[in-house]
Amino acid sequence: MAKTFFITTAIDYTNAAPHIGHAYEKILADVLARYHRIAGEPVFFLTGVDQHGQKVQQSAQKQGVAPAEFAREITKKFVGLWEKLEVRYDNWAATTDELHQGVVQKILQRLHDAGEIYKASYSGFYSVRQEQFLTDKERGPDGTFGEEWGEVTEIAEENYYFRLAKHREWLLNYLDAHPKAVTPAYRQTELRNAVEKLSGDLCISRPKARLAWGIELPFDPDYVTYVWFDALINYISFAGYWNGDEPRTAEFVERWPALHVIGKDILVPAHGIYWLAMLHAMGFADGEIPSLLVHGYVNIAGTKMSKSLGNIVDPGLLADKYGAEALRYYLMREAAVGQDMDFSEDRLVMRYNTDLANDLGNLLNRSLNMAQKYRAGILKRVDAEREWLAGVYETAAQYADRMSGHQVQAALELAFGLAGKCNAYIEAQAPWKLAKDPALADRLDAVLYNLAEALRVLAIVIAPVLPEAARKMAEQLNAGAAPAMGDACADRALADGHELGKPSPLFPRIEAAAAE
Numbered sequence: 001m002a003k004t005f006f007i008t009t010a011i012d013y014t015n016a017a018p019h020i021g022h023a024y025e026k027i028l029a030d031v032l033a034r035y036h037r038i039a040g041e042p043v044f045f046l047t048g049v050d051q052h053g054q055k056v057q058q059s060a061q062k063q064g065v066a067p068a069e070f071a072r073e074i075t076k077k078f079v080g081l082w083e084k085l086e087v088r089y090d091n092w093a094a095t096t097d098e099l100h101q102g103v104v105q106k107i108l109q110r111l112h113d114a115g116e117i118y119k120a121s122y123s124g125f126y127s128v129r130q131e132q133f134l135t136d137k138e139r140g141p142d143g144t145f146g147e148e149w150g151e152v153t154e155i156a157e158e159n160y161y162f163r164l165a166k167h168r169e170w171l172l173n174y175l176d177a178h179p180k181a182v183t184p185a186y187r188q189t190e191l192r193n194a195v196e197k198l199s200g201d202l203c204i205s206r207p208k209a210r211l212a213w214g215i216e217l218p219f220d221p222d223y224v225t226y227v228w229f230d231a232l233i234n235y236i237s238f239a240g241y242w243n244g245d246e247p248r249t250a251e252f253v254e255r256w257p258a259l260h261v262i263g264k265d266i267l268v269p270a271h272g273i274y275w276l277a278m279l280h281a282m283g284f285a286d287g288e289i290p291s292l293l294v295h296g297y298v299n300i301a302g303t304k305m306s307k308s309l310g311n312i313v314d315p316g317l318l319a320d321k322y323g324a325e326a327l328r329y330y331l332m333r334e335a336a337v338g339q340d341m342d343f344s345e346d347r348l349v350m351r352y353n354t355d356l357a358n359d360l361g362n363l364l365n366r367s368l369n370m371a372q373k374y375r376a377g378i379l380k381r382v383d384a385e386r387e388w389l390a391g392v393y394e395t396a397a398q399y400a401d402r403m404s405g406h407q408v409q410a411a412l413e414l415a416f417g418l419a420g421k422c423n424a425y426i427e428a429q430a431p432w433k434l435a436k437d438p439a440l441a442d443r444l445d446a447v448l449y450n451l452a453e454a455l456r457v458l459a460i461v462i463a464p465v466l467p468e469a470a471r472k473m474a475e476q477l478n479a480g481a482a483p484a485m486g487d488a489c490a491d492r493a494l495a496d497g498h499e500l501g502k503p504s505p506l507f508p509r510i511e512a513a514a515a516e
């Protein structure tokens with residue numbers, strides 16, 4: 001039975017607006033989801049927004065609106081952006097959703113009943129201004145807490161704790177037995193090192209007196225749930241984990257385990273430690289622990305984007321200016337998954353013009369033009385130049401291997417390498433010369449057929465990243481139907497006598513002036 005391929009992405013919270021880093025992650029997850037869909041695997045793609053927590057409450061207060069209202073407005077921005085960027089998910093996880101709140105409470109109650117959660121008192125340094133406990137990390141070189149923390153007092157507070165340390169041994173063994181739990185491999189090493197150092201339990205509550213915007217603990221109404229404990233559960237609550245009286249619905253079991261697509265900053269401790277330990281405590285078996293695909297950061301001139309630096313790049317504006325597909329392609333092509341990349345609008349334009357407009361767009365255009373001019377668009381399936389075509393199908397198979405291994409950049413290199421191969425084939429065969437010599441008619445037919453076949457394959461392999469361009473290509477080739485990976489390796493699928501459509505520009509060049 002086919003395994004359900006399930007992708008979830010970290011749900012976003014930002015108190016400004018979604019930025020290009022968020023867009024990178026969502027596009028990556030969407031590309032993987034689309035690939036697995038066209039490969040014929042069942043996919044469940046979940047993403048959403050993380051709406052609770054102190055930062056939301058504080059930002060709402062600053063704007064003088066209720067947290068729920070504030071969260072709703074931000075959520076709209078995310079939903080609108082994903083629509084514009086062609087990110088198509090199967091379910092939307094908004095953590096203020098009643099269903100989710102109910103599941104979080106049921107899980108908390110069970111863990112509490114099982115002794116996995118206990119109450120204890122903690123005393124430490126507390127910043128009144130920032131409303132948080134401070135640790136040694138927040139101390140300056142002289143040992144004091146900086147001015148940004150305002151008045152710092154030592155207070156004692158009672159809270160609820162999850163027995164995190166108890167799961168340390170299990171987690172180490174699990175990681176050792178599953179060397180592919182985290183991709184790339186060096187992130188798994190980073191996680192393992194962090195687990196080695198793990199000590200202490202996880203505080204999972206906040207007294208309502210200082211944070212009201214959260215999910216109430218079912219066993220103590222004076223507290224709300226710590227935002228990470230709440231947010232991580234979205235991955236199962238929105239996948240149908242607990243819809244009736246008992247958890248683990250049949251629908252959920254079929255979908256699970258997930259592949260989580262997350263940024264490098266939320267591997268340790270959130271996903272790699274808290275989440276895996278939480279699942280283990282809930283009774284998930286080792287085979288039911290999700291895998292983690294950890295991507296790098298989109299930076300600006302080598303530095304992190306931040307509101308204070310004023311260097312936030314708005315993906316919505318870029319999509320308006322160059323089109324969603326130009327942005328999708330650039331982000332997926334620029335760096336390997338896992339690596340950081342530096343965003344550059346010039347590089348985006350350069351990639352668009354060389355790869356999309358020249359290599360792919362022109363190829364489609366000139367191939368269709370020649371077929372129209374020399375053969376009125378009708379293909380003849382002659383038995384010649386078969387090795388060249390065999391190479392095309394071979395490339396499609398390698399592309400599938402790379403995409404299955406989440407190597408999107410490397411897969412795109414193959415796809416656009418194939419476009420380059422076709423352009424070189426045109427130059428080498430010079431159909432305009434073949435057309436002049438009736439004795440070479442068969443060869444001309446073979447070249448035109450092979451180009452159309454290669455373009456048919458290209459329209460499939462570009463589909464995950466460039467769904468709209470793929471659709472237009474297939475339409476112009478008259479190669480109809482929804483893209484399916486299986487068809488990409490089908491030997492000479494275009495029929496004898498197939499009639500090609502008329503060419504129309506796929507990616508008009510971006511002129512320098514327009515890019516300014």
Ligand code: MSP
Nearest residue numbers: 010011012013021050231232262263264296297298
């Ligand atoms: N709300 C938490 C996630 C909860 S998951 C149960 C969170 N939100 S976030 O808005 O800060 O980040 C959301 C995702 O975007 C994370 O995976 C994060 O790594 C990713 N990115 C945030 N900035 C990024 C870049 N500059 N570049 C690439 N991805 C980045 O963490």
